[in-house]
Amino acid sequence: xxxxxxxxxxxxxxxxxxxxxxxxxxxxxxxxxxxxxxxxxxxxxxxxxxxxxxxxxxxxxxxxxxxxxxxxxxxxxxxxxxxxxxxxxxxxxxxxxxxxxxxxxxxxxxxxxxxxxxxxxxxxxxxxxxxxxxxxxxxxxxxxxxxxxxxxxxxxxxxxxxxxxxxxxxxxxxxxxxxxxxxxxxxxxxxxxxxxxxxxxxxxxxxxxxxxxxxxxxxxxxxxxxxxxxxxxxxxxxxxxxxxxxxxxxxxxxxxxxxxxxxxxxxxxxxxxxxxxxxxxxxxxxxxxxxxxxxxxxxxxxxxxxxxxxxxxxxxxxxxxxxxxxxxxxxxxxxxxxxxxxxxxxxxxxxxxxxxxxxxxxxxxxxxxxxxxxxxxxxxxxxxxxxxxxxxxxxxxxxxxxxxxxxxxxxxxxxxxxxxxxxxxxxxxxxxxxxxxxxx
Numbered sequence: 001x002x003x004x005x006x007x008x009x010x011x012x013x014x015x016x017x018x019x020x021x022x023x024x025x026x027x028x029x030x031x032x033x034x035x036x037x038x039x040x041x042x043x044x045x046x047x048x049x050x051x052x053x054x055x056x057x058x059x060x061x062x063x064x065x066x067x068x069x070x071x072x073x074x075x076x077x078x079x080x081x082x083x084x085x086x087x088x089x090x091x092x093x094x095x096x097x098x099x100x101x102x103x104x105x106x107x108x109x110x111x112x113x114x115x116x117x118x119x120x121x122x123x124x125x126x127x128x129x130x131x132x133x134x135x136x137x138x139x140x141x142x143x144x145x146x147x148x149x150x151x152x153x154x155x156x157x158x159x160x161x162x163x164x165x166x167x168x169x170x171x172x173x174x175x176x177x178x179x180x181x182x183x184x185x186x187x188x189x190x191x192x193x194x195x196x197x198x199x200x201x202x203x204x205x206x207x208x209x210x211x212x213x214x215x216x217x218x219x220x221x222x223x224x225x226x227x228x229x230x231x232x233x234x235x236x237x238x239x240x241x242x243x244x245x246x247x248x249x250x251x252x253x254x255x256x257x258x259x260x261x262x263x264x265x266x267x268x269x270x271x272x273x274x275x276x277x278x279x280x281x282x283x284x285x286x287x288x289x290x291x292x293x294x295x296x297x298x299x300x301x302x303x304x305x306x307x308x309x310x311x312x313x314x315x316x317x318x319x320x321x322x323x324x325x326x327x328x329x330x331x332x333x334x335x336x337x338x339x340x341x342x343x344x345x346x347x348x349x350x351x352x353x354x355x356x357x358x359x360x361x362x363x364x365x366x367x368x369x370x371x372x373x374x375x376x377x378x379x380x381x382x383x384x385x386x387x388x389x390x391x392x393x394x395x396x397x398x399x400x401x402x403x404x405x406x407x408x409x410x411x412x413x414x415x416x417x418x419x420x421x422x423x424x425x426x427x428x429x430x431x432x433x434x435x436x437x438x439x440x
Contacts, residue, residue: 026136028101030299032129033065034286036108037303039125040116041279047117048259051276051356052199052318055310057115058282059205060161062304064107064154069300072100076297077439083205083308085163089156098145101296102133106150107157114158164203172198175322182221183325184351192260192349200319205308206435210319213427215420218326218353223336230336232414236329237337240344240411248409249344254388255280255357255406258348275383277357277403278310281364283382284399288372302371309367309432313360313425318350320424326353329411343411355413358404358421359428365400366429372396400425 040061044054063079070076071091080088109126113119130143175197177185186192200210207213222229244252257277275283285306289299329352333341369376374395381390393399404422407413 025099025102025138025142026133028099028105028296030286030289030294030296032101032105033108033296033299033303034290035129036061036065036105036112036125037279037282037286039122040112041275041283043112043116043118043121044279045259045275046121049116049276050195050259051257051278051360052196052314054276055278055307055314055360056161056164056166056202057112058278058307059304059311060115060157061108061112062300062307063160064111064150064157065104065300066304067153067157068100068104068107068150069297073297076301079439082435082439084203084207085160087156087160089153092149092152095145095149095152097139097142098149099138099142100146100149102138102143102146103149103153104296104300105129106147107153110150110154111157111161114154115161166202169196169198169201172201178325181223182327184327185331186349187328187330187347189346190260190349194322195260195348195350196318197322197350200315200322202315204315205311206432207312207316207428210315211323213316213424213431215320215354215424218324218420219414219416221327232416233329233332233337236408236411236414237333237341240329240409241342244344244409251402252344252406252409254383254391255403256345256410257357258346260346260348275386277360278307278314280382281306281310281360284364284378284380284396285368287378287380287382288368288376288396291378292372292376298371302368305371305432305436306364306367309363309429310360312432313363313428314356316424316428317354317356317359317421320354321351321356324353325351326417328352329414345407345410345412347412352413353417353420354424355404355407355417355421357407358413358418359425361400361403362422362425363429363432364425365396366426367433368396370433 040057044057049057066079067089070078080086106126109122109129113122113126116122133143134140175194177183184194204210219228219232224230257275257280259274259276282303285303289302294302328347330343330347374397376396377392377394379390379392380399384390404418408415408418
């Protein structure tokens with residue numbers, strides 16, 4: 001009788017371990033999270049997803065995976081009370097024998113599949129992932145239960161995403177260009193309409209408001225040749241192009257990340273497929289997690305917090321872009337100095353001040369430094385498959401500073417937009433980390 005009782009206890013423990021501890025199933029890793037991010041990035045390139053919107057997709061997708069982990073790991077705290085309006089999501093009791101790491105990955109696929117325009121491709125990737133898990137040895141019952149749990153969480157996160165008011169943006173009046181000489185105007189070769197002029201109206205993730213970390217105003221516009229603005233103008237004219245070293249040219253190209261680039265071929269205009277700035281930093285996050293041998297739960301947390309930093313960074317940056325509505329160097333130089341001048345990089349379609357690359361790179365660097373330290377060396381090969389050679393960095397701060405100055409080398413930003421962008425980004429990054437840490 002005693003032996004039978006012991007056997008029953010052991011069987012009971014086996015079920016508990018299988019459903020909650022993941023030890024009875026093949027082990028998923030940070031690389032599985034990275035594959036979802038890579039799949040999203042490839043799809044964003046296909047869909048020409050704009051940078052702010054990309055950060056929104058990454059945030060809600062990572063939140064879905066994070067929520068699953070937080071419900072099954074006591075060390076991973078819920079983000080209720082940390083993120084603005086984030087709901088309490090009770091752990092469902094009806095799902096049994098699931099593997100929560102598997103559920104987390106599937107929740108990410110499910111969420112990305114519903115958010116991204118070509119999301120059916122993410123669902124295809126999800127099925128391929130499920131097939132690979134089956135080949136690894138996951139039981140069909142575990143897969144089915146894990147997927148049901150994932151769908152439940154994804155539905156909750158998608159409802160949270162819908163409440164951020166992004167879907168109202170299409171109802172706003174079309175953005176009108178400023179008639180002022182100092183204002184932004186579309187630039188060649190495509191003369192595209194401004195991107196996401198109302199992005200500051202959506203709910204922030206952690207910030208009190210889009211204007212919480214308002215930067216100082218830009219150097220006042222002036223055509224007076226002795227003015228600070230005109231000196232900035234001449235500096236951009238002289239540097240970007242012939243004044244660049246080969247190293248500076250390579251730096252500008254490495255951080256280009258312009259999903260709107262267009263190439264003219266006679267009467268045809270061909271869109272060039274490129275990664276977005278946020279996607280680049282999400283890729284760096286995956287590299288860091290892999291090098292640091294971060295376990296699944298930590299990697300999910302780091303990816304989620306970086307994505308949150310990207311979203312808040314873009315919201316506050318875009319808030320200032322359309323408030324200041326500043327002219328781009330290309331427009332001003334062509335009008336006041338040299339009508340034939342072209343920047344090294346193609347000017348993206350939105351106002352100049354402040355520099356988005358500077359903001360989100362600085363924010364990401366602060367967050368990654370918090371998790372991995374300030375002397376974390378790594379090789380950035382995120383864009384190798386898109387034709388860019390890998391580069392070695394000695395810290396995330398070094399990479400962020402290089403990303404920021406690359407916009408000056410490229411001829412698409414003035415220096416005050418870069419310097420103040422870095423300051424704003426660091427404030428956002430520190431704010432996000434403090435909010436996350438306050439939940440411990």
